[in-house]
Amino acid sequence: MTATLTPPRTEPAAYVRTVSPLRTELRRGLGPWTGAAVLLTVLVTMYGKGLGWQGRWADTTNLLHVVAGLLCGPLALAAGCWQGGRDRRRGTTELWDSVSRSPMRRLLVAVAPSALWPAAGLLLADAVCALATWPYVSAGRPFLELLAADAVAVGALGTLGHLVGRVVRWRLTAPLLGIAGYVVLGLAAYREGPARWLGPAGEHQFFWDRPVWWYGPAAMAWAAGLALAALLAYGLRTARLRPLALVPLAVAVGAATLILRLPPDEGPWRPDPALARQVCDDGTPQVCLTAVDEGLLPSVSAALAPLSAHLKGVPGAPVRWVGGASGPALPGDVELPSARQDAVRNRLTRPDLYLNSAVNWLFSDSCRPGDGTGPNAERASTVQLAVIEWLAPTPDDYGPDTTAARPYIDRLQAKSPAEQREYLTRFLAANTCHPDEVPIP
Amino acid sequence: MNKPATVAVTGLTVRHRRTVALDALDLSLSRGVHGLLGPNGAGKTSLIRVLATVAAPASGRVELLGEDVASPRERTGIRRRLGYLPQEFGYYPAFTVREFVAYVAWLKEVPANRAPAAVERAVERVGLADRIDARMKTLSGGMVRRAGIAQAIVNEPELLLLDEPTAGLDPEQRVDFRALLRELGKEATVAVSTHLVEDVAAACTDVALIEAGRLAFRGTTAELAALGGESADPGDTTTNAIERGYTAALRAHRERSGSGAARAKEALR
Numbered sequence: 001m002t003a004t005l006t007p008p009r010t011e012p013a014a015y016v017r018t019v020s021p022l023r024t025e026l027r028r029g030l031g032p033w034t035g036a037a038v039l040l041t042v043l044v045t046m047y048g049k050g051l052g053w054q055g056r057w058a059d060t061t062n063l064l065h066v067v068a069g070l071l072c073g074p075l076a077l078a079a080g081c082w083q084g085g086r087d088r089r090r091g092t093t094e095l096w097d098s099v100s101r102s103p104m105r106r107l108l109v110a111v112a113p114s115a116l117w118p119a120a121g122l123l124l125a126d127a128v129c130a131l132a133t134w135p136y137v138s139a140g141r142p143f144l145e146l147l148a149a150d151a152v153a154v155g156a157l158g159t160l161g162h163l164v165g166r167v168v169r170w171r172l173t174a175p176l177l178g179i180a181g182y183v184v185l186g187l188a189a190y191r192e193g194p195a196r197w198l199g200p201a202g203e204h205q206f207f208w209d210r211p212v213w214w215y216g217p218a219a220m221a222w223a224a225g226l227a228l229a230a231l232l233a234y235g236l237r238t239a240r241l242r243p244l245a246l247v248p249l250a251v252a253v254g255a256a257t258l259i260l261r262l263p264p265d266e267g268p269w270r271p272d273p274a275l276a277r278q279v280c281d282d283g284t285p286q287v288c289l290t291a292v293d294e295g296l297l298p299s300v301s302a303a304l305a306p307l308s309a310h311l312k313g314v315p316g317a318p319v320r321w322v323g324g325a326s327g328p329a330l331p332g333d334v335e336l337p338s339a340r341q342d343a344v345r346n347r348l349t350r351p352d353l354y355l356n357s358a359v360n361w362l363f364s365d366s367c368r369p370g371d372g373t374g375p376n377a378e379r380a381s382t383v384q385l386a387v388i389e390w391l392a393p394t395p396d397d398y399g400p401d402t403t404a405a406r407p408y409i410d411r412l413q414a415k416s417p418a419e420q421r422e423y424l425t426r427f428l429a430a431n432t433c434h435p436d437e438v439p440i441p
Numbered sequence: 442m443n444k445p446a447t448v449a450v451t452g453l454t455v456r457h458r459r460t461v462a463l464d465a466l467d468l469s470l471s472r473g474v475h476g477l478l479g480p481n482g483a484g485k486t487s488l489i490r491v492l493a494t495v496a497a498p499a500s501g502r503v504e505l506l507g508e509d510v511a512s513p514r515e516r517t518g519i520r521r522r523l524g525y526l527p528q529e530f531g532y533y534p535a536f537t538v539r540e541f542v543a544y545v546a547w548l549k550e551v552p553a554n555r556a557p558a559a560v561e562r563a564v565e566r567v568g569l570a571d572r573i574d575a576r577m578k579t580l581s582g583g584m585v586r587r588a589g590i591a592q593a594i595v596n597e598p599e600l601l602l603l604d605e606p607t608a609g610l611d612p613e614q615r616v617d618f619r620a621l622l623r624e625l626g627k628e629a630t631v632a633v634s635t636h637l638v639e640d641v642a643a644a645c646t647d648v649a650l651i652e653a654g655r656l657a658f659r660g661t662t663a664e665l666a667a668l669g670g671e672s673a674d675p676g677d678t679t680t681n682a683i684e685r686g687y688t689a690a691l692r693a694h695r696e697r698s699g700s701g702a703a704r705a706k707e708a709l710r
Contacts, residue, residue, distance in 0.1 A: 018557045019543035028535040091531030095592075098493045099548035100520035106548065238513075 022109050029086070031113025034079040038072045038121030038154070045071065046129055051344050053133070056292055058207045059340075060133040061143045066189070068122055068150040069201025073185050076158035078178030080114035084165020085173070104235040111231065114162035119155035123147070136345045138294035140275050145216025152220040153200035156227035157181065163234050194260045197267040198222060204269055207340070208276035208292050208325045215268035218255040225252025276325040283308060285317065285334075290324030293339065295346035300339050303351035304358060310391055314421055316428035318362065334362055355392040356399070363388060363432060380435035383408055387427055387441075411441045446471050447600055447630040448492060453501035455487045455654075462487035464654035465501070474626035476641035476662070477634040478687060479651035485634040486528055488651065489604045492632065493525040506599055521550050524598030528605050528634075530589035534578030538569055538588050541577055545592040563595040564588075566621060568614075582609040590618070594625065601631045607640055619644040638683045642666075650690050657694035665690060 025031070045067045046053065053059035087093045087110075096106065126147045133142070164177055188199030196202045197215075200223065225248040232245035262268055279297065280288040285308060287301045304321060311317035319332025328335050337357040339348060348354050363384060385400065386408030394402070402409070415423065423441055430437040448470035455463040463484045477485045490496040491503060494516055506522055508515035532541055542563055546556045564573045567587040572580065577588060586609045593601060607615050622644040625631050633640065641648055641662060648665050650658035658665060662683060669685025 017539065018553075019540050019560070021544045021547040024536060024540040024544055028540065029533065086533070087531070090533060091529050092533070093531070094490075094495055094527045094529070095525065095531060095545075096548065097495045098520060098523060098525040099545070100517050100550050101548045 022112060025109055025113055026116065029113060030079055030083050031117040034076065034083075034113070034158070035117035035121035035124075037075060037079070038118045039125045041071050041075060042067050042122060042125035043128060046125075051132075052341060053129075054136045054345050055133075055138075055295060055340055055343060056207050057133065057137055057140045057142045058204070058209070058292070060129055061146055062204050064126055064129055065146060065150055066201050066203050068154055069185055069189060069199065070182065072118060072122055072154050073157045073200055074178045074181035076114070076118035076154045077161035077164075077181040078174045079118065080111075080158035080161025081165035081168075081174040081177045083110075083114045084162035084167075085169075085171075086110075087166075088169060103237050104232075107231065107235040111159055111162045114158040115155040115227070118158045119151040122151050122154050126151070136295060137292075138296075138346075139291040140210070140272070143211060143216070145213075146211060146219075149216045149219035149223070150200065153223040156223040157200075159227040160230055163230055166234070193264045194262050194267065196264075197259050197262055198256055202267065204267070206266070206269055206271075208272060208290055209266070209269040210272040210275070211268040212270060214258070215262075218258050221255035222252050222259065225249060225255060271325075278322075278324075278326050280320065284312060285332075286320040287336070288320055288322045288324075289336075289339070290326070293324055296339050296343055296348075299343065299346060299348045299351070300336070300354070303348055303354045307355060307359060307391055310420070310424065314424045314428065316425060321358070337361055350395070352392070352395050353398065356388070356394050359388050359392040368433070374435050376435040376438070379440070380432065380438035383438050383440060384432055386412060387424075408441050415441070447506050448632070449502075449504040450488075450492075451502045453488070453491065453503060454499045455484070455491060455496065456499045457487070461654055463491075463498075466651075466654065466656055468649060468656060468659075470630050470632060470649075472626070472628070472630050473646040474622050474631045474633065474644050476645035476648045477632055477651060478636070478638065478641060478648055479657070480691070481636065483651045484654040485651055486604055487654075489525075489602050489632065489634045490527075492600070493523065493527075493602050494520055495525075495527075519600075521596065522599045523549075524593035524596060524601040526589045526593040526603045526606055528608075530586065532577050532585065532588065534576065536577055537574050538564055538577060538580070538591070539573045541588065542592050542595050546595045549596040551596050559595050559597070563591040566594065567591045568617060583611055583614050586610055587614070587618075590621075597629075599629050601625060601629050602634075603631065604634045605636075606633060607635065607637060615640070616643075638687055642683045650687065650694075652691055652694050653698070655694070655698070658690035668693075 042064065046063060049063060053063045087096060130142050130147075161174075161177060165173060185199060185201050188196065189201035189203060190196075191199070229245045229249035229252060232248065233242060236242045236244060259268075275290065275292045277291045278288050279291050279294045280286045281297050281301050283301050287297060287304060289297055289300065300321075300323070318334035320330065320334070321336045322328050322333045323336035323339060337354065339354065342348055342350060342354055382404050385402060386405035388394075389402050389405055390409050390412040394400070412420065412423065423439065426439040430439060432438055446469040448468065450466060450468040453463050453466040453468070454461065466484075466488065468488075477488065479485050487496065491498050491510075492505065494505075494510055503510040505519045508519050510516055510519065533544075536544065539560055542560045543556060546560055551559055561570070561573070564570055567590050569584060569587050569591060572584060577585065580588065586606065590603070590606060593603065607618060610618055619640065622631060622633065626644075626646065633645065635641065645662055647661045648658065649656060650665070658668070665686040666682040667686065668689045669682050669687075670689070
């Protein structure tokens, strides 16, 4: 120490590094690790979900929303709580009690990593998933306001966790708070009623809807208002200033009141005609899907092509295959199974399975109780299986045993094209609920 | 000419639950280095904590740098001009020395344009310039203590309170630290709580000896050494003389307290 004891008090000529306390807080300690953990949690979970979400903004937003609320929220709570207990663990409380900077400003800087890093990790993961979705969506736009609301909610949970960590002097508080947060957020997500839309993980399953414009900002005001109220109530030490905490609390309550007035089932979601409109290809029969799945049309049409070739010109054959929002609306419309759940990046992962499902749907009549009985019931069922297997063979290891249907399948395959068309005409005219009507090949 | 008092304590009483840590203590300190000596549990740390505005007294008046500690507004002003190294110095291990000292500079409201240079100067003064960008967790115990001293002096305090500052320092570092103390004492009031009399002998201009929450002795280090009398050993050092003075002052105080207590008991009968 002697050598450098009294350096001259001149202004340093060389560059002197400026160190901002906020930047230090954000760079050091648990904050960056929390952000990385949130980022990895979201990306690994989204990847683990099979990439089927990449085709629709609603799928991507919804899955990100649930992952943010159910996994990142508890993570932010626990990490914030651990960060909040730092001064007690490190024994710095005594020193900080002797400084002049106001407790509120100290708190704002100290809480920054707990609030900002989880939100930043989530936003980065959102951006990655949005970029992964972008090339494959057919209509609509990402619901950025909902993603922003998720980030605010996760940041708010980090802040609340930080405050709990400051107040509760117990080392196990952080993990237990994370677990409790997971349970509470999970219960809130699956609760019936409008209160569900206050929670940060309420799931939505309608893919051609969009949220009302004010829902995102209201959700942000609700989460941020609560966190800020708690922050001010804790950080403002003087009784004269503490009522300021009522201002963000009032904003939070106002936003919550708006959200609670939403319809209990669909909440903020409203049908969007631009997303739900029908788009069809030029084939025969036509294949029609909702605009939100337009990118799937080529893949679905290609999968149905062998069937369309068999049915071409056959009386009673479908005029249009219709999937998605509107469903069969005209005579000759036949409903298609959902293609999106079997598709990745606008390609059907198993076109053979999809074709088989479409044929099954084509021949599935709505039977009444008592239908499908009688001495010919078993034979009719075997014949129907034979027709399905002939038109769209069930892939190996899927579907029923076809041994009994094999003779009928062989007979159908042995027929001439004209005989096949004649048989299909008779089969389509029959009601499969009445076994006696089902023609034998 | 007497220097104006920067610390003026009158009737200071501090209680920890049922124990009286400081008992109606009167003390004034002015510019210079002051040693607070006393046996373990005498009340040195309690006094330092009150002076650091960390603990509130049960009664008494504490005026620091001409301002009243009891007034929140004046207390904030005092804290800007105060440096404090607690006995148990806590720090953030992931911060570098520069970041930690800069953090404290911000907490002490050192103006932002002066803070970077103030940080470098404080770190240089404690001899840690070559480790300024090392993480705190990589420092040895002695280096951490020096970083603690750096944070205490980063705002160039007018009142510097150091509680056992040489704990963990090796003999060479201790020698350097005492030189730093003498340097700081030229412009500030430095109160050093310690149980090491050699620190007092080497660095302090005067001594306050505290025993059982009361002031047992107040005077210069030379006066304390004189209390011990002459040693028969020709090789005796100044440190040994102060130790003898320390012991003599304590015993005299205990006798006075004992006879005072006996007189009080007698009067009660």
